[in-house]
Amino acid sequence: MRVVNLLEFLNSARNLKALEYAHCNRELINLLDLMNNDEQMTKSVDLGIIFVCEENENSYTIVDGLSRFVSLSLLLHAICECYKKTSERNAKAIKTIRTKYLVRGQKLKLELSGEDDIIYNKIINGERLSGHEKSKPLFKLLHNLWSQIKEQNLQASKIFSMLQKINITIVETSHVQPRNLFYKLNSNRILNQIDLIDDYLKEKGVENEWSKIKSEYFIQKNDTIAFLHDFLITKFSYGAYNQDTLYENFVNYFETVSEYMNVNKLISNIKHSALLYFNIININFINENIKRAFVNIKKHSGEDTYAYILSVYEDFVSNNISESIFIEILNTIDEYLKNRQTSGKNIDFNELIQYLNAFITCK
Numbered sequence: 059m060r061v062v063n064l065l066e067f068l069n070s071a072r073n074l075k076a077l078e079y080a081h082c083n084r085e086l087i088n089l090l091d092l093m094n095n096d097e098q099m100t101k102s103v104d105l106g107i108i109f110v111c112e113e114n115e116n117s118y119t120i121v122d123g124l125s126r127f128v129s130l131s132l133l134l135h136a137i138c139e140c141y142k143k144t145s146e147r148n149a150k151a152i153k154t155i156r157t158k159y160l161v162r163g164q165k166l167k168l169e170l171s172g173e174d175d176i177i178y179n180k181i182i183n184g185e186r187l188s189g190h191e192k193s194k195p196l197f198k199l200l201h202n203l204w205s206q207i208k209e210q211n212l213q214a215s216k217i218f219s220m221l222q223k224i225n226i227t228i229v230e231t232s233h234v235q236p237r238n239l240f241y242k243l244n245s246n247r248i249l250n251q252i253d254l255i256d257d258y259l260k261e262k263g264v265e266n267e268w269s270k271i272k273s274e275y276f277i278q279k280n281d282t283i284a285f286l287h288d289f290l291i292t293k294f295s296y297g298a299y300n301q302d303t304l305y306e307n308f309v310n311y312f313e314t315v316s317e318y319m320n321v322n323k324l325i326s327n328i329k330h331s332a333l334l335y336f337n338i339i340n341i342n343f344i345n346e347n348i349k350r351a352f353v354n355i356k357k358h359s360g361e362d363t364y365a366y367i368l369s370v371y372e373d374f375v376s377n378n379i380s381e382s383i384f385i386e387i388l389n390t391i392d393e394y395l396k397n398r399q400t401s402g403k404n405i406d407f408n409e410l411i412q413y414l415n416a417f418i419t420c421k
Contacts, residue, residue, distance in 0.1 A: 059229050064105060064130055065221040067228065068167070069158050073117040075169040077240060079253035080124050082174045086199045087129045090206045093220050107227045109243070111236055121236045122243045124170075126226065128178070129199065131168050133221075134159050135182055136203035137214050151214065237261075241305060251304035252282055258309055264325045271329050275336040285335045288365035289328070292372075334371050338364055345381070351388035358395035367391065 068074070092103055108123030120127060134155055141148040160167055160182055170178050177191045181200060191197060206212065231239060237257055241249070259268045276282040283304065290307050315324055336342065341356065343349040355363065367388070374384040 059227060061225050061227050063222060064126065064224045064226050065159075065218075067226065068127065068130060071116055071118060071167065072162060073113075073165075073167060073169065074127055075113075075117075075119050076124050076171045076174070077119065077121065077236060077257075078171045079237070079250055079257055080120070080171060080240065081250060081253075082125060082128055082170070082195050083250075084125075084195060084247065086125050086132075086195050088199060088202060088206075089129055089133050089221070089224070090203060090212070090217070092224070093212075093216075101223065103224045105224055105226045107229055109229050109231050109239060111231050111234075119236060121231055121234075121239055123226070127168060128170070128196065130221070131160060131178075132181070132196065132200045133203055133217070136200055136207060137217060140204060140207045141214060248302065249305070251302070252279055254305035255286070255308050258305070258312070259325075262312070262321055264321055267322075267325045267329070271325075271332045275332045281339065284339070284361075284364070285332060288335065288368055289331050291365040292331075292369040331368065331372065334375065335364070335368055338367060338371065347385050348381075348388065351385060351392060354392045355388065355395060358392060358399055360391065360395045363391050363395070 087105075105126055106123075108126060109121040110118040110123070111121055112118050138152040138155055141152060143149075166179060166182055168178070169175060173191075173194070174196065177187065177194055177196045179185075180187050180191065181196065187197060207217075237254060241254060256265065256268065259265050272282055276285060283301070286304055286308060287301060290304075290311055293311055294307070312324065319327075338352065341349055341352045343352065355367075370379070370384065370387055373379045374381070379387075
């Protein structure tokens with residue numbers, strides 16, 4: 059653990075890389091706003107702890123604290139843009155800023171992930187952005203920085219004086235799993251649970267199989283989330299299920315089952331359930347009676363019954379229950395849904411599950 063100046067750390071770093079699942083999807087800190095609190099710049103500013111993992115000499119993966127480096131880099135770029143084509147002296151200064159803080163060789167010093175990286179590269183390289191890209195936090199912050207520098211007539215020397223007062227505490231985490239640390243440190247914000255699961259399965263060596271499952275059965279990311287939500291309910295019978303902990307629940311399931319089943323067999327089982335879930339949400343059935351039952355269930359807003367239906371469907375394809383029992387269960391669920399819609403009350407589905415389970419046992 060060491061306290062360093064934010065600007066100097068960026069200068070000394072050869073490369074700063076974001077985690078694949080870390081995104082700039084919320085409002086970024088505006089470093090210029092710090093000047094309003096201390097116009098004379100007499101106080102140092104503590105921006106807190108930043109967790110990094112040193113990959114090789116002065117090249118780091120940012121485990122937590124990405125937004126602070128993004129904010130600093132965009133401020134430096136805004137300075138360059140505001141003073142561009144103003145004088146030969148400023149042109150030299152801009153070149154110095156870019157080579158010290160923003161660009162290393164043919165690549166940018168800061169590497170983001172996914173769409174963020176595309177937008178950031180376009181910004182730093184002066185390329186045109188689409189309307190969609192301009193709606194993202196990266197461009198919004200840059201626009202605000204441009205406006206503040208122009209409207210307040212802020213001199214670059216004053217901004218750099220401010221930046222020299224901003225400190226961070228660097229904590230190196232070479233012996234800690236970055237994904238789990240990131241998840242714990244960001245438990246109070248909305249995370250992309252699927253990206254976290256993607257990275258976990260990449261670590262397990264089954265990323266290609268998992269990618270095929272998503273591309274074949276779930277074009278929309280929300281469908282993947284719905285499947286994993288309902289799949290895990292069938293495996294662990296969660297009463298109150300928190301979708302914001304989908305990654306954590308999936309890892310618990312995967313780690314538990316992999317103690318007695320190899321990973322390839324486990325991912326094969328998940329693929330089998332994914333196919334069944336695809337059939338459910340797309341009403342992909344040849345049997346007209348089964349198809350009609352699912353049409354009615356969907357018409358009566360029965361999405362919250364899909365988890366239970368998935369478990370029964372798995373019993374049906376495994377020949378543990380007959381076709382007639384499967385259809386009778388579906389029709390019973392539909393009757394429940396119609397009564398729920400008619401009454402306007404949120405009738406407890408768990409009571410019906412108990413009845414249906416008893417019905418299956420008797421049969």
